[in-house]
Amino acid sequence: MKTSIRNVYLLPYVVWIGIFVVAPILLIVYYSFFDIEGKWTLSNYKMFFTPIYLKMAASSVWYALLVTFFSLLIAYPAAYALTKTKHKQLWLLFLILPTWVNLLLKVYAFLGIFGTYGLANAILAAVGIGPKQILFTDFSFVFVSVYIFIPFMLLPIFNALEELNPSLVDAARDLGASAWTTFRRVVFPLTLDGVKAGCQAVFIPSLSLFMITRLIAGNRVITLGTAIEEHFLVTQNWGMGSTIAVFLIIAMAAVVAVTGNRKRG
Amino acid sequence: MEKEAIIRFERVTKIYDGQVVLDDISFDIERGKFYTLLGPSGCGKTTILRLIAGFTEPTEGTIYFHGKPVNHIPANKRQVNTVFQDYALFPHLNVFENVAFGLRIKKKKQAEIREKVMEALRFVNLEGYENRSVQEMSGGQRQRVAIARAIVNEPEVLLLDEPLSALDLKLRTEMQYELRELQRRLGITFIFVTHDQEEALAMSDQIFVLNKGKIQQSGTPKEIYDEPVNRFVADFIGESNILRGVMLKDYLVEFAGKRFMCVDKGFRPNEPVDVVIRPEDLQITTRAQGKLQVRVDSQLFRGVHYELCCYDEDGNEWLVHSTKKAEVGEEIGLYFDPEAIHVMRISEEDGEKIDEN
Numbered sequence: 001m002k003t004s005i006r007n008v009y010l011l012p013y014v015v016w017i018g019i020f021v022v023a024p025i026l027l028i029v030y031y032s033f034f035d036i037e038g039k040w041t042l043s044n045y046k047m048f049f050t051p052i053y054l055k056m057a058a059s060s061v062w063y064a065l066l067v068t069f070f071s072l073l074i075a076y077p078a079a080y081a082l083t084k085t086k087h088k089q090l091w092l093l094f095l096i097l098p099t100w101v102n103l104l105l106k107v108y109a110f111l112g113i114f115g116t117y118g119l120a121n122a123i124l125a126a127v128g129i130g131p132k133q134i135l136f137t138d139f140s141f142v143f144v145s146v147y148i149f150i151p152f153m154l155l156p157i158f159n160a161l162e163e164l165n166p167s168l169v170d171a172a173r174d175l176g177a178s179a180w181t182t183f184r185r186v187v188f189p190l191t192l193d194g195v196k197a198g199c200q201a202v203f204i205p206s207l208s209l210f211m212i213t214r215l216i217a218g219n220r221v222i223t224l225g226t227a228i229e230e231h232f233l234v235t236q237n238w239g240m241g242s243t244i245a246v247f248l249i250i251a252m253a254a255v256v257a258v259t260g261n262r263k264r265g
Numbered sequence: 266m267e268k269e270a271i272i273r274f275e276r277v278t279k280i281y282d283g284q285v286v287l288d289d290i291s292f293d294i295e296r297g298k299f300y301t302l303l304g305p306s307g308c309g310k311t312t313i314l315r316l317i318a319g320f321t322e323p324t325e326g327t328i329y330f331h332g333k334p335v336n337h338i339p340a341n342k343r344q345v346n347t348v349f350q351d352y353a354l355f356p357h358l359n360v361f362e363n364v365a366f367g368l369r370i371k372k373k374k375q376a377e378i379r380e381k382v383m384e385a386l387r388f389v390n391l392e393g394y395e396n397r398s399v400q401e402m403s404g405g406q407r408q409r410v411a412i413a414r415a416i417v418n419e420p421e422v423l424l425l426d427e428p429l430s431a432l433d434l435k436l437r438t439e440m441q442y443e444l445r446e447l448q449r450r451l452g453i454t455f456i457f458v459t460h461d462q463e464e465a466l467a468m469s470d471q472i473f474v475l476n477k478g479k480i481q482q483s484g485t486p487k488e489i490y491d492e493p494v495n496r497f498v499a500d501f502i503g504e505s506n507i508l509r510g511v512m513l514k515d516y517l518v519e520f521a522g523k524r525f526m527c528v529d530k531g532f533r534p535n536e537p538v539d540v541v542i543r544p545e546d547l548q549i550t551t552r553a554q555g556k557l558q559v560r561v562d563s564q565l566f567r568g569v570h571y572e573l574c575c576y577d578e579d580g581n582e583w584l585v586h587s588t589k590k591a592e593v594g595e596e597i598g599l600y601f602d603p604e605a606i607h608v609m610r611i612s613e614e615d616g617e618k619i620d621e622n
Binding site for chain 2: 165171173174175176177185186190
């Protein structure tokens with residue numbers, strides 16, 4: 001009786017998931033077995049294992065790793081510093097604030113900043129380095145992506161640090177640990193769950209980036225995300241686009257499986 | 266045993282956010298004794314512990330270790346270890362690794378670590394638990410792990426921050442015996458923080474009674490109990506009847522509208538004083554034989570004795586612990602020896618209400 005009531009409550013969610021998550025995934029898998037003419041085929045999968053697509057996949061993973069790495073590098077110390085400040089909720093709000101601005105707006109803003117006559121080049125010129133090509137480089141792509149993703153890395157790490165019992169830090173110090181050792185042996189291991197959650201939240205979406213890639217990196221960076229966009233919107237090869245999408249889904253599932261085995265403490 | 270002060274506080278003041286937590290405190294801690302810092306919450310006892318451990322620095326004054334000032338020496342460079350109130354065991358490490366933590370930091374050899382950890386676990390009766398997760402241990406067991414983790418480093422001073430407060434009564438009493446025994450076996454100095462006066466009386470060599478950032482009294486449990494220096498101490502340590510009185514001359518005190526012989530002297534003639542009589546020093550007798558005549562207002566059976574609440578004609582409340590039973594509403598007499606009366610000077614603090622515990 002009780003379980004049936006609970007099932008009723010679950011129904012809207014199940015319907016939602018069914019229509020907007022499960023069905024599209026099945027459709028993608030279905031389409032991945034058809035070629036551009038609409039004939040059933042395995043050629044898309046064969047195609048994926050050719051050097052062009054493998055290289056693309058490798059570069060997607062590489063850029064996603066770079067973005068995740070730099071986000072973590074910046075977000076962890078920031079979150080740590082944040083927990084030590086007096087008005088941490090306010091500071092946290094300031095750091096989260098950029099997520100309230102539309103993604104496209106932010107990316108366009110960077111087009112202005114990094115452009116030939118933009119702020120960045122003006123500063124470079126002023127210090128005598130002279131104007132450089134910033135836009136459409138690996139650097140600008142990673143920079144903007146990191147900027148976009150930092151809040152998603154910061155929040156789970158901040159929460160993990162907040163949950164950390166401060167007397168554990170005292171205990172480590174009491175037992176002779178320096179500040180660095182305390183961090184390495186107590187603080188970091190105990191906030192690893194937050195780090196994992198943050199890495200997932202950054203790595204997975206950055207695997208399939210296409211808008212930032214297009215706008216900031218131009219043709220310099222070609223990832224699986226841009227390839228899917230290309231196949232669906234330009235060459236109209238839905239089959240190949242779906243095949244790439246299938247591999248992305250597999251890659252994401254793998255990431256979740258590897259980082260997701262959380263033990264609750 | 267040499268009378269060397271391991272730790273000395275010299276006029277130490279600590280101010281947190283403009284609030285004086287410790288007010289000009291000085292004391293010495295000697296080697297090999299069991300000290301207790303006793304007081305109500307917010308009296309500054311935990312702050313003293315944190316100052317000794319090195320988690321915080323004094324605002325004014327100096328702390329000495331073996332005669333050397335250590336104000337700016339961080340916690341990890343001090344020869345003291347702490348047992349925390351919530352034990353602060355590392356949840357990602359098992360029992361063995363928790364205890365080994367300090368030794369690993371000192372880069373001891375694996376074999377030595379193993380030997381010392383096992384010895385420490387044996388010391389606290391936790392043999393065979395080394396591979397357990399600390400999460401799956403009971404409160405009492407965690408407590409022991411916390412103690413083992415501290416003593417394995419062979420500190421000169423062990424700091425214990427209300428370590429028994431989270432345990433149930435029976436376990437707490439058991440741990441009191443164990444801690445006292447442990448201190449004797451190790452021979453190191455224990456500084457124990459508690460708000461539980463019974464715990465303090467039972468375990469300590471020396472008690473510091475603290476209130477409002479000041480040491481009210483220091484002494485052996487017996488001194489503190491029998492000769493409290495002021496109303497606060499008398500009230501905080503055990504139950505007592507405290508009355509205003511006048512010291513007419515040496516050995517003669519007046520309170521509750523009557524004059525009594527006592528054993529106290531050295532007061533000014535007619536000096537106003539506080540008078541303490543412990544409830545167990547009052548004996549029930551007939552009205553005629555009693556030094557005080559009271560009416561029984563209520564009675565509770567406390568196991569080892571009855572606790573009677575009585576009032577005299579002036580409306581003073583008298584708490585009596587007696588093995589004899591009385592009837593509620595009965596008029597009885599209370600008898601006591603001159604030695605039962607303890608006369609105290611009225612300190613400046615006593616102008617205020619004493620109801621903060």
